[in-house]
Amino acid sequence: MPATVDYYFATVSPWAYLGHARFVAMTRAAGATVRVKPVDYGEIFPVSGGLPLAKRAPQRQAYRLVELKRFSDFLGIPLHPQPAFFPVNGNPAAHLILATDAALGSAAALDLAGRVGTAIWAQQRNVADAEVLAALVAEAGLPASLLDAAGLEAAATRYTTLTAEARDLGVFGAPTYVIDGELFWGQDRLDFVQRRLQAG
Template identity: 40%
Template sequence: MAISPTVLTVDYFFSLLSPYAYLGHAALLSVMREAGTRPRYRPVRIFELFAANGGLPLGQRAPARQRYRLVELQRWREQRGLPLNLAPRFFPVDIALADRCAIALVEAGHDPAGYMDAAFRALWAHDLDLADPQVVARLLGGHGFDASAVMAVAASQEVGNVYDLNTQAAIAADLPGLPGYVLHGEPFWGQDRIDALRAALISGRAPYVPD
């Protein structure tokens, strides 16, 4: 179903490769429901975002940052009450197919939230390979979608163009990484900023912008 232009939306930038996007997914949707707001799902080419805005792929980060990431993931895993494997078998992985399927669902007017949750869990809890078309097809089929049709659209140039546009929009929003949520042009980087996003939505305050 198309989103009414009168309904406030929040740009939800993510990649199914991101453990932090997984940890924040359900929490974000809960805040959206509470605030009477809807997410605009925008999968992003995460490594292009890193290259443009100063982020680094995990293997290129300083050892201290890599160790701290593991501590943070354990904290948030406990706080969110979600299963999360700190060292999944298939990570990093080429996430393009899984991300593009989310775009294909959005472009067809479907809500991708359930598929996204299943895909996040496939990678981060169940040690499945999201680069494997058979795995992605099962996830789509498990949520009532015609997997062959969705994957055909996902392979199209049109979906590739949307993937590129989403990535450029995330770069332009000054997001250093994912997930990122943008409300009235104000960026909220990281699932640990969901409470700040909620406060902005509930209060209706004007967006903060760089001086």
């Protein structure tokens, strides 16, 4: 029986961006169901020992930039380690992804999530800008009505609920893939995710 994967991620995470296309491809190949779950890591870090980027030690911040370039080069995925619009508020994009999931399903939501990551890390666009989000919706061929749906209470409530769910499961970093209660943290764990999917 094909697996179900809970995909917890931050819309603004470079690591989620670097792993996104591979994750989508492997889950499709395995016939797995993906439950798209953007969450607010600003709420998770304080209870899980994590720190926002600006509060991390200088050596950790410096090494992060090295690793981003290293993975970008290795994977052949374009990425600006210090894009023009970062840090950026990813909550509006998360609400839009959730509204898309509710209206059109996970495939459309996954596609939009990938476009958000690309917008930040490859195209250096400001995803906190309503006009940028509207452009991403249009570029994806999605209905503009999703922009209104993203502003409704249902999307915000779902975001809050998923954030609490992730915290209670022990999720502490982005991206995290969960299969039958087993957590896989980080895009560099996708080989293990694939093995798990193949094992059934």
